[in-house]
Amino acid sequence: MRFGIRKKLLLLMALLSLALIIVSVLITSTLYTMRMRRQFEADSLNSARTLCNTIRESYLPFLQDYREKLGNIYAEHREEIERFQSSELMSDHAEKERFFNELTKNIFPPKSGFGLSYEMAVFYGDYRGLLQNIDLIGRSSGHETGNIFFYDAEHKNMVYMLDMASDQTMSYHFPGSLATPWDERLASALEKGESAAFFAGDECCSVHPIESDERGEPIAFACFREYVGESKLNTRLFTLYSLGITLAATVVIALFIMLFADRLIVKNVRRLSDAAERFTSNLKGSRPVKVSAGIRSGDEIGALSEKMDIMQDAIIGYIGSLEEKTAAEERMKTELELAARIQSEALPQGGMTAGAYTVESFLKPAREVGGDFFDFFMLDEKRLFFCLSDVSGKGIPAALFMMRTKELIKSGIRSGKPLADFAAELNQSLCRGNTESVFITAFFGILDTESGILKYLRAGHEQPMLKRGESVLTIGEESNYVLGALDDVEFVSDEMRLESGDTLLMYTDGVNEGINESAEEFGYERISEALLSAREDVTGEVYAALKRFCGGAEQFDDVTMLVLKASPPLRMELKKPVYDDITAVTDAVFARLCGFDTDDVSKIGILIDEIMNNQISYAFKDVSEPVLAVKLDLIGDTARLAFEDNGKGFDPLSEVTDEDLENSDGGFGLEFVRSFSDRQRYERVNGLNRLTVEKRLHPKNG
Amino acid sequence: MEATITQTETNLIIAPVGRLDTAASAALKEQLEPYALDKTDIELDFAQVEYISSAGLRLLVALQKQAKASEHTMVIRNTNAVVNEVFRVSGFNKAFTVL
Numbered sequence: 001m002r003f004g005i006r007k008k009l010l011l012l013m014a015l016l017s018l019a020l021i022i023v024s025v026l027i028t029s030t031l032y033t034m035r036m037r038r039q040f041e042a043d044s045l046n047s048a049r050t051l052c053n054t055i056r057e058s059y060l061p062f063l064q065d066y067r068e069k070l071g072n073i074y075a076e077h078r079e080e081i082e083r084f085q086s087s088e089l090m091s092d093h094a095e096k097e098r099f100f101n102e103l104t105k106n107i108f109p110p111k112s113g114f115g116l117s118y119e120m121a122v123f124y125g126d127y128r129g130l131l132q133n134i135d136l137i138g139r140s141s142g143h144e145t146g147n148i149f150f151y152d153a154e155h156k157n158m159v160y161m162l163d164m165a166s167d168q169t170m171s172y173h174f175p176g177s178l179a180t181p182w183d184e185r186l187a188s189a190l191e192k193g194e195s196a197a198f199f200a201g202d203e204c205c206s207v208h209p210i211e212s213d214e215r216g217e218p219i220a221f222a223c224f225r226e227y228v229g230e231s232k233l234n235t236r237l238f239t240l241y242s243l244g245i246t247l248a249a250t251v252v253i254a255l256f257i258m259l260f261a262d263r264l265i266v267k268n269v270r271r272l273s274d275a276a277e278r279f280t281s282n283l284k285g286s287r288p289v290k291v292s293a294g295i296r297s298g299d300e301i302g303a304l305s306e307k308m309d310i311m312q313d314a315i316i317g318y319i320g321s322l323e324e325k326t327a328a329e330e331r332m333k334t335e336l337e338l339a340a341r342i343q344s345e346a347l348p349q350g351g352m353t354a355g356a357y358t359v360e361s362f363l364k365p366a367r368e369v370g371g372d373f374f375d376f377f378m379l380d381e382k383r384l385f386f387c388l389s390d391v392s393g394k395g396i397p398a399a400l401f402m403m404r405t406k407e408l409i410k411s412g413i414r415s416g417k418p419l420a421d422f423a424a425e426l427n428q429s430l431c432r433g434n435t436e437s438v439f440i441t442a443f444f445g446i447l448d449t450e451s452g453i454l455k456y457l458r459a460g461h462e463q464p465m466l467k468r469g470e471s472v473l474t475i476g477e478e479s480n481y482v483l484g485a486l487d488d489v490e491f492v493s494d495e496m497r498l499e500s501g502d503t504l505l506m507y508t509d510g511v512n513e514g515i516n517e518s519a520e521e522f523g524y525e526r527i528s529e530a531l532l533s534a535r536e537d538v539t540g541e542v543y544a545a546l547k548r549f550c551g552g553a554e555q556f557d558d559v560t561m562l563v564l565k566a567s568p569p570l571r572m573e574l575k576k577p578v579y580d581d582i583t584a585v586t587d588a589v590f591a592r593l594c595g596f597d598t599d600d601v602s603k604i605g606i607l608i609d610e611i612m613n614n615q616i617s618y619a620f621k622d623v624s625e626p627v628l629a630v631k632l633d634l635i636g637d638t639a640r641l642a643f644e645d646n647g648k649g650f651d652p653l654s655e656v657t658d659e660d661l662e663n664s665d666g667g668f669g670l671e672f673v674r675s676f677s678d679r680q681r682y683e684r685v686n687g688l689n690r691l692t693v694e695k696r697l698h699p700k701n702g
Numbered sequence: 703m704e705a706t707i708t709q710t711e712t713n714l715i716i717a718p719v720g721r722l723d724t725a726a727s728a729a730l731k732e733q734l735e736p737y738a739l740d741k742t743d744i745e746l747d748f749a750q751v752e753y754i755s756s757a758g759l760r761l762l763v764a765l766q767k768q769a770k771a772s773e774h775t776m777v778i779r780n781t782n783a784v785v786n787e788v789f790r791v792s793g794f795n796k797a798f799t800v801l
Contacts, residue, residue, distance in 0.1 A: 579724045586721065602721075602753035602784040609723035609755040668756040668792050675791045 005266050006258075013258060017250040021243065028242045029235055036233045040204040041197035044224050047141045048195065048208035051222040054133050055148075055210050062126035064212060066161060067150055067219050069107045073176060074152070074159050077103060081178055082157075093170055100174030108175070127162070134164040134222075143224040147173055148210070150220040151190045156180060158190070161220060193218045204228045268293070268301045272308065279312055288316045336396070340369040343399050346406065347373055351563075353595045354384045355449040356500065356634030362539035362561040364510075371398030371440075372508045372558035373406055382450045382637065385413050388506040388562045389442035390461065401438045405430065405483075409444075419444055419457045419493035423480065427459075427491070430484035440483040443476070443506050445564070447498065450635050452566065454504075457493040459483050462512060465524075465531055467503040472528045475504070500633065501568035503538055505531050510557035514546050517553045522546050538563045567592065570632035577620075577628040582612045585630050592632055593639060596697035603676040604639060607693055610669035611643050611652075619647025619689065637699070638678075642692045650689060651682040705730050709737060717747040722758035731761055739765065740772030749780035754788050766798065777801050 003011075055063055074081070081103070089095040101108070109120065130148075138146035146164040151157070158181060160173035167174065181187035182200060189196035189207055193216070197206035204226045209218030230236060275293035282289050290312045295305035344363060351360040359376045371391025379385045387409060391402045408429050412422050423444065430440060441460040447453070456475070458464075460482035463474040475496060481489045498504070507527065514522040530545035531538065539561045546559065570592050574581050586608050593601045612628070620626035629644040652670055673680060677693040684690070705718040714737060718730055744765055748754075754762075762778075769776040777799045781789070789795040 579728065582723060583725050586723070598752075599782075599784050605721055605723065606753050606755050606784075606788065609721070609757065613724045613755070613757060668759055671791060672756060672788065675787075 005269060006262060009258060009261050009266075013254045017247075017254050020250055021246045024246045025239055025243050028246075029239045032238050032242075033233060033235060036235075037199050037204065037228070040226070040228050040232075041199065041206065043141055044143065044204050044206035044226060045195060045197040045208065047137050047143060047146070047224045048197075048206045048222045051134060051137050051146070051148075051224075052208045052210050054137075055130065055222070059126055059130050059133075060210075060212065062123070062130065063148075063161075063210065064219055066107070066123075066127070070104070070159065070161055070176060071150065073103060073106070074157075077176075078152075078155065078157070081176060085178055096174065097167065100176055103176045104174075131162055131164065134162060138164050138224060141224070143226045145171070145223075145225040147223050148220050149173075149179075149223065151218075153191060156187070158221075190221065199228070202227055202229050264297065264299070265301065268295050268297060268305070271295060272301070272305060275305075276308065283315075283319075288319055290316060336369055339396060339399055340365055343369055343373075343403070346403060348376055352376060354378060354447075355382075355637045356452075356567040357384060357447060357449055357498070358565045358567070359384070359386055360539055360563040360565070362543060362559070362563075364543065364555065364559040366394075366510070366555050366558050369396065369399040370394050370510075370558035371402045372510065372560035373402050374506075374560060374562045375406060375409065376562070377410075379414065379416075379446065382448060384447045384449055385445070386447070386562060386564065387442055387444045388461065388508065388560065389440055390508045390558075390560075392439050392441075393436075394557075397436060397438070401436075401440075405440055413444075413446075419446060419455050420491045423457050423459060423483070423491040423493070424489075427483045427489065428487050431487035434484050437485075439485040442483055444493075445504075447564065450638060452498045452635065453495060454498050454564075455493055455495050457491060459491070462507055462509055464504055464506040465528055467505070467531050467534075468499065469501070470532070472532050474524075498564070498566045500566050502566045503531070503534075504564040505538060505542070506562040506564075507542075508558060508560040510555070510559040511542065511546060511561065513557065514550050514555065514559065515553055516550050522549050538565070567634055570630075572630045574628045574630075576626055577612070577616050579613070579616060581628075582609055582616075585612065589630075589632050589639075589641070592634065593697065595700055596637075596639075597700055600695065600697040604641070604695060604697075606672050607641065607676055607695070610672050611641075611691060611693070614652060614669055615643060615645050615647065615689075619645045619650060621648070623647050638694055638696045640692060640694045642690055644685075644688045644690045646688055649684050651684075652691065653680055653682050705733060707733065707737065709742070711742070713743050713745045714739065714741075715745045715747060717750065719750045721752050722754040722761075724755065724757040727755075727757040727761045731764075739768045740774065743774045744769050744776040746776065746778040747780055748778055748782070748785055751782065751785060753782075753784045756792075759788070759792060759794060762794070762798065775799065 084090065084099055089099070107123075134146045134148070138144075147160055148162040149158045149160045152159060158179040160177050160179070161175055163173040163175075165172045173179070181190055183198060183205070185196050185198045186200075186205065186207060188194075193209045193211075195206070195208040197204070199205070205223070207221045207223045210220045210222055211218045271293045272295065275291045279288075279291040282291060290309070292309050292312070293305045295302050297305075344365065347363065348361065351358055353359075361374050361376070363372065363374070365372075371393060372389070373391075374386070374388045376384065376386035389402075389405065389409075391398045391405065393401075405426075408426055412426050412429070415422070417425070439460075441462075443456065443458050443461040443464055445454055445456040447455075457480060458476035458478075459480040461479070463476050463479075466473050466475050476494060478492070478494075480491045505527070512522055512524055512527055516522075526545065526549060527542060530542040534541035542561060543559060570588060572585055572588060574585075586605050589604060589608060590601060593604065608630070612630075615628055623646060625646070627646050629642075631642040631644075633640040633642075652673075673693060677695045679692075679694040681692045682690070683692075705716055707717075708715040716730075716734070718726065720726065722730070746762070746765075762776075766776050779801045781800055786795070786800070789798065789800060
């Protein structure tokens, strides 16, 4: 269950009001009771004083006389009275009356005969008059009992002289009866002969000394007693009144406070809440607008409102700067993408064919521009240069350094210097002004496309893998130092021969260090396996294997590969060859030569037709199992065709004469062979005729 | 590839396609058998000929002989560089009418 501030305040106010009412009623009623009691005490004492004054004016001689007489009786019978009063007879009114009448019979003789003596008559008159005064004063003031007694300080006895109550009641104090002061204040006043008024329990009591003129010592005391209970004090009514008033006041005050609190807190809090909500919904829109609660109350809520304004400003400012930042990032990203495109466009696209060799490139950049690059181009008609390199670091600096390196390589390699010297010069150039300590790993190669000799130099780069037949080996076991780090290192190049069918795979560390989701590296072993199983598209298949291995893991580094392939020689063996086989051989050879000039290729076609026609026509006479083999090798830009047959030994090059040409139409053929090939050679090997012709081919389109 | 052969009132137009080598020449010879080669002039359109070998030359020589014998002419049109070179090397550029 949830309570709003208003409900909570209401509950709190109710509890507080209740406590306040209880406390206030308790305090006021106590004060009231005290005040009322003082009033009663004063009234009581006033009555006593009035009685004393009356006695001093009119009844002093009587009282002195009466005091003397009763005093004498008391002095004589004190012990007897005390004994009687402590006996059980005291509770019997008749016994009591009899005892005290007997005691005071000398003062109050029984009414008999014809009446009283004069003295007695006077005495009774005064007695009755005084009694009437006590009664008058007592009743008019509402006192329940009024009496006159004298005090025996020695025995601490109050000796009653006159009692306003009639002698018919149980509470009547017969003249001569005794009482002990029931209260310390009473005792003290009696000892000192002073007046006193006090409450003993609910009874209000007052005493006042009646002093004679001669002596200061009081002859007797006037006393009024009255039960002042709740009903007389009207406490209940007062409490009810005060409760009502307090309740009403509290309710009014509480309502006022509630109203005030509502205005001060609840409404303001709601305004804050509304402002916050509207601001938040504004944020979802296109442009954030400040929504101020505008509370200027100067208290904590006002402060909160101001803080919220500040916070909104901060948020709007933050959003603004975030937008700017995002825009800047977007711009940066676009520029980076552009840089990456320029970078990749600066690299040669796809691949190239140089004679029997093809170069294929592969680049899968990571999200950022990186420092991987490759290049390949012909240095002259027969030498192919290629390189694969990796600049340390990533991003723009690596890319810029890469571009610089690429240009240095391109201009440096054309000088014609040996690879080692070229590398040393390149290294020195890269070391100069390399304040960022960027270094480069690289693999350079120069392939003589005629001889198949590959000169190469490895500078800290991953070792290329060479697939030869059905095995994979690494080349460049000994590495040179990386480029751009130390300017006085020496470089050494190495050399090998590429054979037909060889595949050389070069790659950057993005391949072998590609990691999967378990942080395992792809590694050399897997590259080797992928290379071995690859058939046509080597880079594509290695990359596919890498992707399979990495699964969903993000590619962190550029994946760059360069492949150099030496075409396998074309070899066709024909058993019992017929003229139509020439077409098949021609088609197969043409397929291999598609990259060369059409006219040159057509001449190769003529060569094939002439030679094979010749073989089929003449070589196999008396041969039971004729076999004809054709082999095509591409050495650089030269096509070498070798024709073998198991016919009788016959050298068409030397044994055909001009005379034959005149006599036979077929003679033209050999003339064409001479004219359209650069070199021709006949040999007899292992019982086979082998005619080899070579022709240099121009690249396509001149 | 089959050659296109068109007989008009005055001309037999032969347009070989592709290589005119041993196999193609044999095929063309066979293709020409239904035609009377001594009734009209012969016109060879080499626009689609890639190259010609000595086997092709032999066929041309045979056609040329037949034309001459029947007092007709044979012309070769639209030869490419390779064909021209073959004619030149073999000396047939002098024997043939190459337009």
